[in-house]
Amino acid sequence: MTTENLVILDPTDEREPVRRELTQRPETISGTIALLDISKPRGDVFLNRLESLIAERLPGVATKRYMKPTVARPAPEDVKQAIRQEADFVIEALAD
């Protein structure tokens, strides 16, 4: 049994990843909802249904469709920028 302390080097990046706070939920829905398809099969089926439900239940709210070019990578900056500029909410169809 060793009687000395052992010194090792930290294998991690030595920082906690930034914890992102959730945006406060608004009381009401207004403006534009972005519907983001990530290019998975049947994501469009889900979003089509959602779009018609939104039109039926929230007639004053607009929807706008967006698409990631590939499911395998994070959304490109221009898609994220467009959603930020053009929409107030976003619903992402993960399809899993």
Place this chain on the structure above:
Amino acid sequence: MTSQRIGRARQLTISASDDVDEFLFDQGLTDGLPVVPPTPARVERMLAQTRRDPLEEIGILPPNLAPLTVEKTAINAVMAGCKAEYFPTVLAGVEAIADDSYGLHGSGATTMGGAPVLIVNGPVRERIGINSAQNALGQGNRANATIGRAVRLVIRNVAGHRPGGTERATIGWPGKFTLCFGEWEERAPTWTPMHVERGFAAGDSVITAMTQSGGPTQLIDETSRTAKALAGSIGLKVAGQQHPRIPSMGELIVVISPEHYDTLAADGWTKDDVRRRIQQVAARPLRDLLESDQMGGFPKSALDSWPPFLPPLPIHNPDGSLRDDAMDVIMPKFGNDSMITIVVAGGGAGKFTSILDPLAGQVSVSKKIEDPV
């Protein structure tokens, strides 16, 4: 032993009254198996095997967007159990997965469960003892086991992929511990080695990282005596991969045993000939692939909206509408032949070929391994 090459990694002190192995498990720093404690002296020995500065940044690894340095790579290589002489190979391996085109974020985040399979070419195999012969994809060889594990530990400890966190594999697979082997180039003298196919010189040492999601599964064909018949068997085997009625969306690895190579080479076949035969046998007319109430398959909805990130299908008119003869169109299993990687590995006896399962949408990356110091 000096510590001049140690960078600036934080030092952690483990009390003499604490159990070192339990401490490392408790900190979440292992892959579930014990690791070698990364003492400064061990990390120093690792760093002595490269000319690169310990603080050199190799890349920014998602999802933590953490800078990966040469020193952090060395620490994880020690933990994985690497000999110091393996370090340049580990460095090139992490360079490959850090390359933006590799897509590390998606490979970990996907429910399909991706992990890099590492294939090594060139003189480094013999120099450090990477196994490309008997049991090449199995256990028992230190270089194969620990080089692959070192890359995985970097992905865990630096990039931040942790099961249950951002790593979301539904089932997972043992390749997520380690999967690294060499191509037995010398046993297949009539074939172009993988790194040469990828533009490197034959004398270069190269490591290729390719995200896979399962396997290997083994084809047993002890009766085919012609290249056409044997490559046909391989085509039949891969036709069922992922889903027998859906085209594959990722890069395939076919590991051919020496005896199977002999059968293929005896008829003068090249790797490209084998690729063509695999495509020929694995392809199906669209009508045989469509989903039905009896069994799943190619989704009918995809006829109208094929994901744009995949190679276009030959079933549409230029305006995007479905061709009248679409059901007769022969659908390839793989969008193009270059999605099929073929290597020879394995022991001298046995008529087997092993197939790995690709991960959709991923791109393999090859990096040259630094010459020894």
